[in-house]
Amino acid sequence: MGGPAIELKILDSRLRDWGLPRYQTAMAAAIDLLACLDAAVEIAPGAPPALISSGIALHIGDPGMAALVLPRSGLGHRQGLVLGNLVGLIDADYTGPIMVSAWNRNAPGTPPIRIAPGDRFAQMVFVPVLRPEFLVVEEFTAPSGRGAGGFGSTGHR
Ligand SMILES: O=c1ccn([C@H]2C[C@H](O)[C@@H](COP(=O)(O)OP(=O)(O)OP(=O)(O)O)O2)c(=O)[nH]1
Ligand SMILES: [Mg+2]
DSSP states (O other): OOOOOOOEEETTTHHHHHHHOSSSEEEEEEEEEEOOOOOOEEETTSSOOOEEEEEEEEOOTTEEEEEEEOOOOIIIIIOOEEEETEEEEEEEOOEEEEEEEEEEOOOTSOOEEEOOOEEEEEEEEEOOOOOOOOOSSOOOOSSSTTTTTTTSSOOOO
């Protein structure tokens, strides 16, 4: 409700039964993505991430918007299911399937993580994007209080 409309293709018809990715609460920031798998997968700790389709394609089609694929907090924090690319970036001009790199970040020797078809296993948030042009200069025009101080230059307390 209230957001811009963007085109979505349903690539996996099971989403018509499971329900499209959607906001789970009235003010949720992200939609949950469903694992469009043929069969359950188990991802072992230390194994390469599994590339899993969300079953949808989008054409955001607006350079002022992108989407980010993020872990779900409960799965990431409690179970160790995060993303092989840490964060997925969906460009406004990408029209292929939205894929999720599912990675078990747990220590070797711990049990595998199981993802079943239709599981809500990751989430996606739409974000505004600025695309500045660069003005190449020899010296910055305005003074900066911080200057080049970084990487802990302000201390800890
Ligand atoms: O988790 C992700 C990350 C990316 N993508 C898709 C959408 C994105 O627009 C495209 C390219 O992603 P990105 O620019 O991050 O990857 P790249 O390695 O730079 O690939 P490219 O050269 O295609 O831009 O891949 C996904 O489906 N899932
Ligand atoms: Mg890229």
